[in-house]
Amino acid sequence: xxxxxAQIAARLPAAAELFADRGLEDTKVEDIxxxxxxxxxxxxxxxxxxxxxxxxxxxxxxxxxxxxVAMAVQAPDSAATRLTAVVDAQLRVMADQPxxxxxxxGNLGRAGRIPEIAxxxxxxxxxxxxxxLDEGVxxxxxxxxxDPTTTAMxxxxxxxxxxxSYLATDRPLSPESLxxxxxxxxxEGLRSSADQxx
Amino acid sequence: xxxxxAQIAARLPAAAELFADRGLEDTKVEDIxxxxxxxxxxxxxxxxxxxxxxxxxxxxxxxxxxxxVAMAVQAPDSAATRLTAVVDAQLRVMADQPxxxxxxxGNLGRAGRIPEIAxxxxxxxxxxxxxxLDEGVxxxxxxxxxDPTTTAMxxxxxxxxxxxSYLATDRPLSPESLxxxxxxxxxEGLRSSADQxx
DNA sequence: CGCAAGGTTAGACTGCTAGTCTAAAACCTC
DNA sequence: GAGGTTTTAGACTAGCAGTCTAACCTTGCG
Numbered sequence: 001x002x003x004x005x006a007q008i009a010a011r012l013p014a015a016a017e018l019f020a021d022r023g024l025e026d027t028k029v030e031d032i033x034x035x036x037x038x039x040x041x042x043x044x045x046x047x048x049x050x051x052x053x054x055x056x057x058x059x060x061x062x063x064x065x066x067x068x069v070a071m072a073v074q075a076p077d078s079a080a081t082r083l084t085a086v087v088d089a090q091l092r093v094m095a096d097q098p099x100x101x102x103x104x105x106g107n108l109g110r111a112g113r114i115p116e117i118a119x120x121x122x123x124x125x126x127x128x129x130x131x132x133l134d135e136g137v138x139x140x141x142x143x144x145x146x147d148p149t150t151t152a153m154x155x156x157x158x159x160x161x162x163x164x165s166y167l168a169t170d171r172p173l174s175p176e177s178l179x180x181x182x183x184x185x186x187x188e189g190l191r192s193s194a195d196q197x198x
Numbered sequence: 199x200x201x202x203x204a205q206i207a208a209r210l211p212a213a214a215e216l217f218a219d220r221g222l223e224d225t226k227v228e229d230i231x232x233x234x235x236x237x238x239x240x241x242x243x244x245x246x247x248x249x250x251x252x253x254x255x256x257x258x259x260x261x262x263x264x265x266x267v268a269m270a271v272q273a274p275d276s277a278a279t280r281l282t283a284v285v286d287a288q289l290r291v292m293a294d295q296p297x298x299x300x301x302x303x304g305n306l307g308r309a310g311r312i313p314e315i316a317x318x319x320x321x322x323x324x325x326x327x328x329x330x331l332d333e334g335v336x337x338x339x340x341x342x343x344x345d346p347t348t349t350a351m352x353x354x355x356x357x358x359x360x361x362x363s364y365l366a367t368d369r370p371l372s373p374e375s376l377x378x379x380x381x382x383x384x385x386e387g388l389r390s391s392a393d394q395x396x
Numbered sequence: 397c398g399c400a401a402g403g404t405t406a407g408a409c410t411g412c413t414a415g416t417c418t419a420a421a422a423c424c425t426c
Numbered sequence: 427g428a429g430g431t432t433t434t435a436g437a438c439t440a441g442c443a444g445t446c447t448a449a450c451c452t453t454g455c456g
Contacts, residue, residue: 005403023307025223028442032289041405044444080393106307109221109300132374133388141393143386150360150379151388163353168316181348188341189387190331190349195278195339203432226413239434242415 004056011036016057018104024050024110051110054103058117058129059099065093066124073128079136084183086129087159091175094163102167105160118178126152200244202254209234214255218303222248222308249308252301256315259298263291264322271326277334282381284327285357289373292361300365303358324350356380 014035018027029050033040047053072085094101127150136142145151159182166173212233216225227248231238245251271281294300327350334340343349357380364371 019307025308027304029444030442039405040405040444042403045404049443060344078393080389083388103307106305108306109217109304109330110223136388136390141392142388145379145382145388147379150376151278151383153360153363154356154383156356157357158352159355160359161355162348165351178348181343182352183351184343185349185384185387187387187389189383189385190281190334190343191278191340191385192334192341195276227415228413237434238415239436240432243433247414 001048001052003058004046008038008042008046009056009060011038012053012057013097013099015053016097016099016103020099020106021053021186024054024103024107043151051107054107054110055117057100058104059095059120061097061104062117062120062124064097065090066120068093069125069128073132078141079132080141080187082132083122083129083136083142083155084187086132086178087155087183088175089105089177090125090156090159091163091179094160094167095173095175098167100162105164114173125156129155157187158186199246199254201248203246205260206236206244207254208242209236210251210255211295211297213251214295214297214301218297218304222252222305223302223358249305252305252308253315254314255298256302257318259291259295259302260318260322262295263288264290264318266314266380267326271330275328276339277337278339278385281327281340281353281385282361282377284330285353285381285384286373286377288323288354288357289361289377291373292358293371293373294369296365299362303362319354322361325356353384356384358393 015027015032018031018035025049029040029043032038032050032053033043043053048054068089069086072089073081075082075085077085126149130148133142133145133148133151137144162178162182163173166178213225213230216229216233227238227241230236230248230251234241241251245254253286266287267284270280270287273280275283291391324347328346331340331343331346331349335342360380361375362372364376367372
């Protein structure tokens with residue numbers, strides 16, 4: 001994949017719309033050319049095919065997510081507070097780029113075969129969140145977990161799937177209303193304090 | 199889609215393997231014929247195309263999940279205990295049918311366009327879990343949540359994504375070891391009791 | 397200015413595969 | 427054994443991904 005010039009990169013989000021609502025399969029390369037205004041020959045000059053266009057869009061969105069998450073993690077608050085900021089950040093990025101996120105999740109299979117994507121998710125999310133979980137144990141704001149890797153995946157999955165179900169059904173995704181519901185579960189847990197623990 | 203005879207249905211899981219490790223795209227209908235031993239013409243006699251074969255496999259696995267979840271929900275224990283059983287049930291089904299689950303998640307986009315799948319997930323999971331959450335509030339074992347719909351999605355997402363990341367990386371998925379880590383988060387929450395709440 | 401290097405594009409072309417169709421066999425069921 | 431349905435091989439079509447060519451444009455440099 002050659003370095004993609006900015007004027008072209010700027011037009012690609014139109015392709016994400018197509019991927020999101022018809023799927024990668026039912027989107028012809030000619031359709032992408034028509035929707036973005038970038039001619040087919042030019043697309044092939046820069047990308048090996050549709051999935052590389054998709055991968056390019058993912059990288060971009062994941063970079064946003066990495067930035068937002070990094071900013072949330074570096075704030076001067078308690079780890080618990082920063083964790084809520086991480087959840088908000090993920091929701092904000094998803095609300096911002098609904099088409100790309102839908103396309104991403106709807107084509108995880110394809111994306112999964114592009115190893116950079118897996119790495120990008122790890123770098124953007126898992127690594128910083130695991131570090132945050134550690135710090136939370138140290139500053140006393142978070143409970144220690146036996147397996148921080150799994151905990152990070154649980155968080156990611158909780159946010160991703162709930163946000164996604166809004167996107168998939170074309171309901172508007174409002175981070176402000178969704179975030180408290182998710183955080184209530186992952187921070188306070190579902191078990192009533194009256195119930196005998198573990 | 200005609201009623202699929204049992205001898206044919208029994209051979210289809212071989213197709214799930216192909217979908218899971220090459221993706222739907224890179225699996226030719228002839229490959230499916232070769233892998234399952236069901237001739238191409240016969241496949242087309244019963245199914246409109248590959249995605250219908252995928253959909254058929256999903257329905258089957260989701261039916262298992264519905265059964266297992268229903269059983270977990272109907273046990274005579276406290277709602278909190280039954281909720282752990284639901285998580286276990288989902289993990290067990292996923293561990294049992296890794297290829298179908300990988301194919302399902304890797305092709306959610308396609309699947310999403312097949313409305314029966316969305317309905318099947320709702321019936322198999324969301325509806326019973328929401329009911330369970332209600333009962334938990336009544337029997338005092340679970341904390342009330344402001345939005346049970348979101349809570350159900352959080353649970354589903356937490357389990358699905360963590361299980362999936364094992365499947366995707368070809369690590370064996372062992373429900374016994376994963377389940378406690380997930381449950382620790384969703385039942386007890388991440389916030390330390392020392393931290394001032396909400 | 398003139399020219400080289402590389403970006404950009406139209407359009408023709410190839411190859412592959414999904415999906416259709418036909419028609420023949422095999423299998424039922426009454 | 428007649429009349430239906432299922433099963434299958436194999437030929438065929440249509441459409442799309444991806445390649446290639448050759449022209450055209452831009453930019454920068456001597």
